[in-house]
Amino acid sequence: MFDTLSDRFDGIFKKLRGKGRLTDSDVDEVLREIRTALLEADVNVAVARTVVERIREQAVGLKLSQALDPSQQVIKIVSNELTNILGGQTLKITYAGRPPTVVLMAGLQGSGKTTNSAKLAKWFKSQGRQPLLVGADLQRPAAVEQLRVLGRQIDVPVFSEAGDPVSVAARGLAEARRLGRDVLIVDTAGRLAIDSDMMAQVRQISEAIEPHYTFLVIDAMTGQDAVGVAEAFHETLAIDGVILSKLDGDARGGAALSVKEVIGRPIAFASTGEKLDAFEQFHPDRMASRILGMGDVLTLIEQAEKAFEKDSAAEAAQRMMDGEFTLDDFLDQMQQLKKMGPLSGLMGMMPGMPKELKNAKIDDDDLKPVEAIIRSMTPAERRKPEIINGSRRNRIAMGSGTSVGEINRLVKQFSEMQKMMKRMGGMSMGKKGKKKMPMMPGGLGALKGQMPGAFSDMPFNQR
Amino acid sequence: MPSIFLVLIAVVVIFGVVTVAVSRQRAKAVGAARVATPIAPTVGRYVAPVVDVEAEPTIQPAAEVAAEAEPEVDVEGEPESFERPRFRDRMAKSRAALVGVFSGVRGRAGITNETWDDLEEALLRADVGVRVTDELLNGLRARVKAKELTDPDALLNALQADMIGRLTASDRALRLEPGDADSPNVWLFVGVNGVGKTTTIGKVGAQQRQLGHTVLMAAGDTFRAAAAEQLATWAQRSGSELVRGNEGSDPSAVIFDGIESASARKIELVLADTAGRLHNKTNLMEELRKVRRVAGKGRGRVTEVLLVIDATTGQNGLAQARQFAEATEVTGVVLTKLDGSAKGGIVFAIETELGLPVKLVGLGETIGDLVEFDPTEFIEALFSE
Numbered sequence: 001m002f003d004t005l006s007d008r009f010d011g012i013f014k015k016l017r018g019k020g021r022l023t024d025s026d027v028d029e030v031l032r033e034i035r036t037a038l039l040e041a042d043v044n045v046a047v048a049r050t051v052v053e054r055i056r057e058q059a060v061g062l063k064l065s066q067a068l069d070p071s072q073q074v075i076k077i078v079s080n081e082l083t084n085i086l087g088g089q090t091l092k093i094t095y096a097g098r099p100p101t102v103v104l105m106a107g108l109q110g111s112g113k114t115t116n117s118a119k120l121a122k123w124f125k126s127q128g129r130q131p132l133l134v135g136a137d138l139q140r141p142a143a144v145e146q147l148r149v150l151g152r153q154i155d156v157p158v159f160s161e162a163g164d165p166v167s168v169a170a171r172g173l174a175e176a177r178r179l180g181r182d183v184l185i186v187d188t189a190g191r192l193a194i195d196s197d198m199m200a201q202v203r204q205i206s207e208a209i210e211p212h213y214t215f216l217v218i219d220a221m222t223g224q225d226a227v228g229v230a231e232a233f234h235e236t237l238a239i240d241g242v243i244l245s246k247l248d249g250d251a252r253g254g255a256a257l258s259v260k261e262v263i264g265r266p267i268a269f270a271s272t273g274e275k276l277d278a279f280e281q282f283h284p285d286r287m288a289s290r291i292l293g294m295g296d297v298l299t300l301i302e303q304a305e306k307a308f309e310k311d312s313a314a315e316a317a318q319r320m321m322d323g324e325f326t327l328d329d330f331l332d333q334m335q336q337l338k339k340m341g342p343l344s345g346l347m348g349m350m351p352g353m354p355k356e357l358k359n360a361k362i363d364d365d366d367l368k369p370v371e372a373i374i375r376s377m378t379p380a381e382r383r384k385p386e387i388i389n390g391s392r393r394n395r396i397a398m399g400s401g402t403s404v405g406e407i408n409r410l411v412k413q414f415s416e417m418q419k420m421m422k423r424m425g426g427m428s429m430g431k432k433g434k435k436k437m438p439m440m441p442g443g444l445g446a447l448k449g450q451m452p453g454a455f456s457d458m459p460f461n462q463r
Numbered sequence: 464m465p466s467i468f469l470v471l472i473a474v475v476v477i478f479g480v481v482t483v484a485v486s487r488q489r490a491k492a493v494g495a496a497r498v499a500t501p502i503a504p505t506v507g508r509y510v511a512p513v514v515d516v517e518a519e520p521t522i523q524p525a526a527e528v529a530a531e532a533e534p535e536v537d538v539e540g541e542p543e544s545f546e547r548p549r550f551r552d553r554m555a556k557s558r559a560a561l562v563g564v565f566s567g568v569r570g571r572a573g574i575t576n577e578t579w580d581d582l583e584e585a586l587l588r589a590d591v592g593v594r595v596t597d598e599l600l601n602g603l604r605a606r607v608k609a610k611e612l613t614d615p616d617a618l619l620n621a622l623q624a625d626m627i628g629r630l631t632a633s634d635r636a637l638r639l640e641p642g643d644a645d646s647p648n649v650w651l652f653v654g655v656n657g658v659g660k661t662t663t664i665g666k667v668g669a670q671q672r673q674l675g676h677t678v679l680m681a682a683g684d685t686f687r688a689a690a691a692e693q694l695a696t697w698a699q700r701s702g703s704e705l706v707r708g709n710e711g712s713d714p715s716a717v718i719f720d721g722i723e724s725a726s727a728r729k730i731e732l733v734l735a736d737t738a739g740r741l742h743n744k745t746n747l748m749e750e751l752r753k754v755r756r757v758a759g760k761g762r763g764r765v766t767e768v769l770l771v772i773d774a775t776t777g778q779n780g781l782a783q784a785r786q787f788a789e790a791t792e793v794t795g796v797v798l799t800k801l802d803g804s805a806k807g808g809i810v811f812a813i814e815t816e817l818g819l820p821v822k823l824v825g826l827g828e829t830i831g832d833l834v835e836f837d838p839t840e841f842i843e844a845l846f847s848e
Contacts, residue, residue: 221783223805
């Protein structure tokens, strides 16, 4: 499940050492792997076919550069292709000359329209606008009530009344004008793309309010069906943009690629959590690497930023750079790390994570003994693990329910890690000014190279 | 703070912890002896959390929520009458897309490369998944090679039979165990956000009421705005009791109180709703574990934990099923929204890989739109023309 594209390519490219170029059959093999990766990520079958053909054109005759890992070269092509599909023109909201700017929300049942209507309202507020929310979902029990509660939370008025959705939407528009609100967001009922009555209804709603923006809300975990849904909604409503919801899940999100490829409209926003502030601009490059199962370093940073208390993280980082990172720091940061979600999920986000580690099925329970060992140490021992002699080891082992061997291993690997951190600290000091964290070529292979000692008892392939 | 430092920390710490953990596992495998019985440290997650159930939530009998519902078991308290949809009719709309491919296969004189491409595409389009598709088709390829199957019709029939044959779960009935009058059966509904848990509870409640059982719904979704109101509507429509708490209150407590209330009133079945949650959120899954634990501690018996899966879900559905099963001992799957264009093929993998039987299928938003899962009907409806 966690096989990254690079792992798969490794197998293929191992046989290619010495060859200057990729032959047609090499390319075929590589493209097959790409197709599999895309399909596993829920990219629509037909879309995957088109994408792979485009990549074929670029991959054929690819000269394998000596400097760069061939896997990485091909991955770069794939990643760029996906980024281009997902990106392109961004949606820039321009406001109507005569207010309000009308926004219509549409999508399947359960996709997240109501929650995202509120998030959008909150976003518009942050842009200095005064939105009005309209609850035109009269179908789902308590849907309007849900919108009202959300409206209260963000201090945005909500309009709704009994009747039919078309008239409610139209009255909502009138109400927005009456109240002088400059943005109108109309939430509608979830509906099946193949339900002709319901699609006719949403068309009528659209005709009644003449939206400036119609957003299709798509759940990031949607499978092959995303294409049919997007096409049908687009045909009926002329979608202006897509809102991708529930991106805080671990679905690879191929639906985003499928939808974008098929209707060509920008993915305007990404919804990344249940709280109303979890709403942001969509990042095509991050999505591309997520779809490829390659981990998403930038999202990792953001999650880390949220989970790690800034001050303690800053101090810990400084100590790391100075080679003074202690077991206490480690324990502390481990606690913060737990807030970021299950370890297996995080590992999925690490680019180029060695296959052996990914397949090792690390579980959050594996953290417990590590934690227990550190907690059984005295502060002095944590500061200077060198002082841990035989009797101390025994004491720690008994206190934590582990073995002396495990304590030795922890101490040894921690010290390797410290050395590595110091070396990396030295590296990054060289660069001045703002720099984006690049996708490290070879990913953690680079880190691996720094830590030969730590892996002496593990059969890793050394790059 | 420059983000490179944060990434360094994240990477190094994850890396460090993982490395240590891996080596520990290896040591375990080699048979490293433990030194002594552990003296549990006094802080941190190592200590099992104390389960405490506060009697915070207010109990509102359904009578307060909806005027018409009768609190006692009563012939008049019938749910609104409804027509059960025919599975085949509802699936009809979704068949259309697949029909083209299969008639193409049947139309060809023999079994060609295109046949295999078509079959692969059809299965992938149904969200069956790459691995399972390969497995199914490789088996058939071998049989074609051995000249066991020689024409497209035979091939299609064999594929169908193979798929039906793999859906062998014997235990598809909903478990309503007889017992003491003050020990209700508890059916817990879990799943990610937006799949249809609450609507399904409404339908299940109505069905059980039609079968003559007494039902209480516990509004265990204390997070989502107006979730309890939504469930209240279903309670009213189905003639069920309702127990709810305040928004933000402890879901375990609300469900526990629902069970106690059902016990006191000799109600047979408790349907417990929970908040939708993404399976990769540790804290939320931990909360759900607690809900499951607490639900089993009262006077009721948890006889079903139903995982609700949306038919439009792609391969992530398998990850969902794994995590939820691990956290709550899922006993069955409800596949919802199958009246749409999605084929729900992910459920095939969920049942065959994880052994979780699909018990129910949701085919619409109204109270009667729920049928039992029948493997033959499911696969045939996909393949028929």
